[in-house]
Amino acid sequence: MAKGAIIVGAGPVGLLLAGELRLGGADVVVYDRLPAPSGESRGLGFTSRTAEVFDQRGLLERLGDIRWGKQGHYGGVRIDFSLLEESHFGVMGLAQSATEQMLGDWVAELGVEVRRGHELTALRETAEGVVLGFQGPDGYTEDTAAYVVGCDGGRSTVRTLAGIAFPGDEATRGLYLADVVGADLRMRPIGERIPGGGMVLSVTLEPGVDRIVIHEPGLRPQHGEGELAFSEVADAWQRLTGEDIHHASASWMCALTNATGLAEQYRKGRVLLAGDAAHDHAPLGAQGVSVGLQDAANLGWKLAAVLGGRAPESLLDTYHSERHPVGEQLMRDVHSMSLLYLSGEEMEPLRAVVRELVQLPDAARRLAGRVSGLHIRYDVGDGAHPFLGLRLAPHRAVERADGTRVRVAELLHAARGVLITTGADPAAAATAARWADRVDTVTGSWADQEADHADAPAALLVRPDGHIAWAAPDGGDLEAALTRWFGAPAAA
Ligand SMILES: Cc1cc2nc3c(=O)[nH]c(=O)nc-3n(C[C@H](O)[C@H](O)[C@H](O)COP(=O)(O)OP(=O)(O)OC[C@H]3O[C@@H](n4cnc5c(N)ncnc54)[C@H](O)[C@@H]3O)c2cc1C
Structure with missing residues (x-):
């Protein structure tokens, strides 16, 4: 018999979704093309609302000692997060690999099977379900489920094979990101602009390791890890800051662009998308992990209820109607953050206006609520009560x-x-x-x-x-x- 759901992608989003589905009693299996977790540090924390999502399942304490970040910004313009009830942006300085490890342990305890080393290459929908084809250690195999969820990242194969459009902005700018070992850099946690249109950011990842991000006008927009040499990163850093880090090394580095994409449909029949597969963008506002995890929290219980015969299939349409607008807002924010952050001196008058506006508590609260994910309100139907559609603060x-x-x-x-x-x-x-x-x-x-x-x-x-x-x-x-x-x- 076909299983309930197949999740393609064992990144943070696929793993949280798998756990949510199991809690709802669904039969689920996860496939990933990598033979083992990548261990890449990538996102360094998550927003307040995402911390709450973990807290709601008792997962926050599994992360051990976490550091709540007080500093926040919008495209390099500082925001005062103390205006929010929670007083912080979220969790900072925690490598994404640690979050993934915690989620991986949790789903293993729940009995979810994660089949690694299997790359999705084919997808066809039938009346009963979705048939997926994988290239794996034993060659080509197929598996069938009532639904498939593509949690397979920004270049999602599920999205491509299902024919879901992914409109967005073309890449016009290049960025370098590196975890530098042994450079002992001065911290620039929300970034510093360099005359001529450059931007550099540096934060401590762990003692002796600093995360740096570099934008320099004219950097070629390119994607990936393999083609970047540390000497290119060190050259750019020296050009922009005057600091020589050629003696150091990088434990991980990659080139990024400012390209974006938002799936036109989060659900197309038996195919659903979540995380970067649904919305992809440069990590300028440190929101990718968080928005994706909140997608999973929105979808998991709904899909489990539909698979369990407890709710009508139409419940799944509310996943698109609730989360797609969040993705649209994310794209608007990333676009404006990118303009504020990465443009040259010509943006200075507008930056000054934004800096002035965020001195107004209402304006700052609006942006902080959006960046932290705390002010998301879903349309849950008729009724005038001011709490409707908002999240109930879990500390209550x-x-x-x-x-x-x-x-x-x-x-x-x-x-x-x-x-x-x-x-x-x-x-x-x-x-x-x-x-x-x-x-x-x-x-x-x-x-x-x-x-x-x-x-x-x-x-x-x-x-x-x-x-x-x-x-x-x-x-x-x-x-x-x-x-x-x-x-x-x-x-x-
Ligand atoms: C350099 C860098 C820095 C970042 N910094 C931040 C940050 O500070 N804050 C933040 O919030 N976000 C950041 N991000 C973004 C964040 O990493 C992503 O938003 C997050 O990983 C998305 O999670 P996901 O589970 O949707 O997808 P992914 O983490 O990309 O996981 C997708 C999984 O799908 C698998 N897969 C892909 N294709 C197939 C296939 N055909 N068959 C089977 N499996 C497949 C992959 O192997 C992978 O395991 C950063 C990203 C990068 C690259």
Whole structure:
């Protein structure tokens, strides 16, 4: 019998999605062309909302000692993240390979099989499912599933084989990125502009290793690792900063461009895309990992519910309608960040205006909320409650009747829906009881009635991804919300 889902790509997005699907009871297997994880450092952390996504599944503590980054910027213009309730951009200085290792261990514990050394080369859709062809250690093999999710990166083969268009900007600029060993550089964490239109950035990766990013007008836009020599990186660094790092070496380096692409459809029939396969761009705002992981958190519970026969297939269309606008906004932000960051002196008047605007708390809060992912609001239907569609901050806690406290993040560990009632809306629990096989009900009061909790609703329905689907009062009809997000009730 065909399995539920095949995920192509065991990067961070494919791994989180695999875990989410398993938590939802789905039968899933992951394929990756690499025989072993690449170990590339790539992204150095993730945004606040992504940290919350990990917290919701109890994964944050698996990362050990993490450093919360206070500094944030928008295309090199500093933003004050203390304006946000969370007061930080997110986690910084954590190599992507460490995040992938944590996710890999987690999915292994959940019993997900990751078949490495298998490269996807063919895809065809049938009435029953999707047939995928792989070149692997034993030659060409095929596998079939009801759905395939392409988490196979910016040059996604799934996307190409499914014929999903990927419009975006052509590459016009080149950048170098290197993890330099033994150079002992001065830190330039949000980048420094060099007269003539250059930009250099340096941050400490670990003692003795610095991540540098270089943009110089005239650098040839090219992609990849193999063709770049450290001497080219060191030459460019010296031209721009006057500092000689030729004596040092690079543990990893690559050339990048400012090309972008956004998939026209995140879902086409039985084919779905997530992560860089759906939206690819230069890592100028350090958002690729985070937006991709949030795609996975949005899609996992929905696809698991459809595969389990608990929700109609149309639920999958909300993946596109909720996440594609986030991708569009990401593309707009990356474009404007790239202009602010990488243009020459001609951009200075506009930079000055943006610097002035972000002194206004509302403007800074708007950008910080967007960059951190905390202000994402999905259209969850009718209702006037101001919380609808936003995520419920996972540090909020409920005090149950027996006096025990539980954080919202802990309530979401099982990736099920949660109805939180405070006793002010007794009918809600009775209604939700009909969905008891997929929605847990917790009754109590909001703990820590601080100023920001004063507006806490009488009752809330939280989706498995932490977003609020219904709230009382004025949040619409609970039964309609339960049916929309969790399917028809099992019990009469
Ligand atoms: C130099 C560099 C620096 C970056 N810095 C940052 C940063 O600071 N912050 C940030 O947020 N992001 C950063 N990014 C972006 C970040 O690395 C990506 O957004 C992230 O890796 C996307 O995750 P993913 O799981 O979607 O795809 P990937 O991590 O690309 O994983 C895709 C997987 O699919 C596999 N695959 C591909 N094709 C096939 C096939 N045909 N068959 C089978 N398997 C296949 C690949 O082997 C790979 O394992 C950086 C990227 C680069 C290159």
